[in-house]
Amino acid sequence: MTFTIAVDAMGGDLGPRVALKGCINAVQCFDDLRIILFAHEEERAWLDRQALPDAIELRYSPQIVSMEDKPSQVLRRKRESSMAQALMVVADGEASACLSSGNSGALMGLSRSIIKTHVMVDRPALATDIPANDGHFLMLDLGANIQPRADHLYQFALMGDAWSRAQGKQSPSVVLLNIGKEAAKGTEEIQLAAQHLNEAPVLNFQGFVEGDGLYVGNHDVVVCDGFSGNVALKTSEGLIKLMNRNLAAAVRSSLLGRFMEPLAKRLLDKASAQLNPVANSGAMLLGLQQLVIKTHGNSDERAFFYSIEYALQQCRQGVVAGFVQNMDDFDQ
Amino acid sequence: MTFTIAVDAMGGDLGPRVALKGCINAVQCFDDLRIILFAHEEERAWLDRQALPDAIELRYSPQIVSMEDKPSQVLRRKRESSMAQALMVVADGEASACLSSGNSGALMGLSRSIIKTHVMVDRPALATDIPANDGHFLMLDLGANIQPRADHLYQFALMGDAWSRAQGKQSPSVVLLNIGKEAAKGTEEIQLAAQHLNEAPVLNFQGFVEGDGLYVGNHDVVVCDGFSGNVALKTSEGLIKLMNRNLAAAVRSSLLGRFMEPLAKRLLDKASAQLNPVANSGAMLLGLQQLVIKTHGNSDERAFFYSIEYALQQCRQGVVAGFVQNMDDFDQ
Numbered sequence: 001m002t003f004t005i006a007v008d009a010m011g012g013d014l015g016p017r018v019a020l021k022g023c024i025n026a027v028q029c030f031d032d033l034r035i036i037l038f039a040h041e042e043e044r045a046w047l048d049r050q051a052l053p054d055a056i057e058l059r060y061s062p063q064i065v066s067m068e069d070k071p072s073q074v075l076r077r078k079r080e081s082s083m084a085q086a087l088m089v090v091a092d093g094e095a096s097a098c099l100s101s102g103n104s105g106a107l108m109g110l111s112r113s114i115i116k117t118h119v120m121v122d123r124p125a126l127a128t129d130i131p132a133n134d135g136h137f138l139m140l141d142l143g144a145n146i147q148p149r150a151d152h153l154y155q156f157a158l159m160g161d162a163w164s165r166a167q168g169k170q171s172p173s174v175v176l177l178n179i180g181k182e183a184a185k186g187t188e189e190i191q192l193a194a195q196h197l198n199e200a201p202v203l204n205f206q207g208f209v210e211g212d213g214l215y216v217g218n219h220d221v222v223v224c225d226g227f228s229g230n231v232a233l234k235t236s237e238g239l240i241k242l243m244n245r246n247l248a249a250a251v252r253s254s255l256l257g258r259f260m261e262p263l264a265k266r267l268l269d270k271a272s273a274q275l276n277p278v279a280n281s282g283a284m285l286l287g288l289q290q291l292v293i294k295t296h297g298n299s300d301e302r303a304f305f306y307s308i309e310y311a312l313q314q315c316r317q318g319v320v321a322g323f324v325q326n327m328d329d330f331d332q
Numbered sequence: 333m334t335f336t337i338a339v340d341a342m343g344g345d346l347g348p349r350v351a352l353k354g355c356i357n358a359v360q361c362f363d364d365l366r367i368i369l370f371a372h373e374e375e376r377a378w379l380d381r382q383a384l385p386d387a388i389e390l391r392y393s394p395q396i397v398s399m400e401d402k403p404s405q406v407l408r409r410k411r412e413s414s415m416a417q418a419l420m421v422v423a424d425g426e427a428s429a430c431l432s433s434g435n436s437g438a439l440m441g442l443s444r445s446i447i448k449t450h451v452m453v454d455r456p457a458l459a460t461d462i463p464a465n466d467g468h469f470l471m472l473d474l475g476a477n478i479q480p481r482a483d484h485l486y487q488f489a490l491m492g493d494a495w496s497r498a499q500g501k502q503s504p505s506v507v508l509l510n511i512g513k514e515a516a517k518g519t520e521e522i523q524l525a526a527q528h529l530n531e532a533p534v535l536n537f538q539g540f541v542e543g544d545g546l547y548v549g550n551h552d553v554v555v556c557d558g559f560s561g562n563v564a565l566k567t568s569e570g571l572i573k574l575m576n577r578n579l580a581a582a583v584r585s586s587l588l589g590r591f592m593e594p595l596a597k598r599l600l601d602k603a604s605a606q607l608n609p610v611a612n613s614g615a616m617l618l619g620l621q622q623l624v625i626k627t628h629g630n631s632d633e634r635a636f637f638y639s640i641e642y643a644l645q646q647c648r649q650g651v652v653a654g655f656v657q658n659m660d661d662f663d664q
Contacts, residue, residue: 234543
């Protein structure tokens with residue numbers, strides 16, 4: 001079976017060449033992958049000169065969404081953009097997932113308009129799988145909803161549970177990110193959400209988790225407001241880079257270390273490989289009827305590759321269909 | 333010149349023995365340090381049997397503040413607690429700084445009541461020096477004010493600037509933690525605070541920083557709300573622990589690595605030494621007329637040692653007096 005993924009090549013900081021490279025690497029690596037790549041008309045000249053694998057099909061759009069475009073304007077005026085057209089082939093069923101590194105607000109607005117939100121969901125959330133001590137957990141929201149109300153946090157918990165079960169986890173444990181474990185800690189909205197979650201018989205709610213417990217990973221779903229979720233994820237990315245640089249410098253500055261550099265490098269790579277996805281992957285817009293993935297604005301070809309690989313894995317396992325089914329069940 | 337630090341031995345998860353050990357290590361290490369250790373009456377029996385260095389003086393208090401005590405009740409009913417009495421010797425001028433690992437809310441309330449807040453400050457903030465790529469930066473708030481208004485964030489910036497200058501930095505650069513660099517990102521309060529800061533001629537405000545820019549360290553002061561600041565710091569602590577564990581496991585699992593373990597361990601220690609303070613240090617209550625430091629509730633003797641060392645460094649350099657002077661100048 002082959003899976004088709006629609007990729008918006010425009011809107012990332014590094015331009016469409018980087019997106020194309022990531023796509024080429026991905027189709028060369030995965031036999032069951034087909035990509036429809038959407039680029040702006042102006043890119044036609046050089047793109048048509050490329051020798052592309054058969055598994056990549058190019059389509060040109062008359063418009064692009066810029067980082068400055070406001071979501072409300074995009075909805076009215078940019079229906080012919082590469083971003084909108086990539087989403088439309090997913091809505092039509094021609095592709096199984098859409099991937100873009102462009103304007104987040106525009107992608108959210110267009111996705112809600114073109115792909116539609118599940119009836120149980122007021123606001124889709126940015127969510128991603130994060131590796132932990134043992135396995136991985138799903139974290140949401142990561143920046144789409146910076147001041148969610150208690151009922152939004154509650155919906156995020158339902159969405160996280162539905163996604164985790166679709167990935168095959170049994171009765172996934174759900175925690176709320178907070179600045180303490182005691183019931184009186186945190187904002188009113190968090191306390192209210194915890195109260196709702198404690199009363200929800202369908203969810204395996206395990207209370208609060210603090211930042212230092214995130215990577216201990218005794219949980220399957222971490223629910224948080226988009227502001228602190230974004231801060232936690234990006235701070236982790238920055239810290240991993242600093243640790244890697246520190247270690248490399250420590251190896252180089254020691255005579256014996258320099259002698260042993262290949263070994264040290266191998267050990268370092270092994271230790272941080274588990275955490276690379278944190279530094280590279282994008283996030284999906286969870287709560288829609290189909291899979292939409294937002295990669296970093298500064299995504300390089302490796303980040304595009306990782307995101308395509310992630311999307312493909314979810315397609316193979318039928319996770320989105322399972323998610324929609326699980327959400328439907330909550331609606332009974 | 334000798335500096336006296338008042339230590340509240342009660343209230344930490346690990347009990348007064350651990351606090352005492354940290355104090356003994358500190359006075360053995362620093363000739364210019366004297367400690368007054370406040371413990372509960374019930375600890376008298378075993379404490380009086382200890383052979384203590386002359387630089388440690390024990391005092392007993394009839395009350396203790398527990399983690400369950402509400403700040404408002406503590407203010408009325410726990411004026412005879414070890415925490416309150418440790419703060420009183422600072423207010424009286426007998427000691428230069430106070431350190432406690434007890435109930436944060438109670439410590440904040442008692443500090444504001446006993447030590448007093450600077451006239452320019454509505455709410456003291458939890459602040460700490462964080463090592464970055466190059467040097468260190470001051471970050472505040474870390475959990476005392478979870479939903480600060482724009483004018484509180486503005487005050488935090490003034491406090492951070494005043495403290496950094498007192499530490500010897502010239503025209504310290506101030507940034508606001510946000511989830512994007514663009515002016516329209518973040519909450520209304522953050523946008524309003526940025527507007528005020530842009531108009532403040534006395535501050536070197538450099539705009540927004542995202543989580544992945546924190547440890548790049550092109551800034552001297554990072555201002556944030558207490559919720560996301562707490563999440564950023566604790567997430568960093570957890571990630572450092574995970575990275576260290578991963579590396580140790582990678583070393584042990586490789587034959588050559590096992591052979592080279594002493595070297596690998598030395599390199600690892602060197603690389604993470606810079607970040608150890610993140611994992612160990614407490615935070616000060618910035619905005620008071622004197623130095624008060626809150627160490628982690630689960631502080632071990634090493635954490636007590638680090639916090640005492642930090643307090644002593646600030647005392648030697650007269651940082652608190654400089655801070656108060658700089659804040660007075662803002663008031664002109």
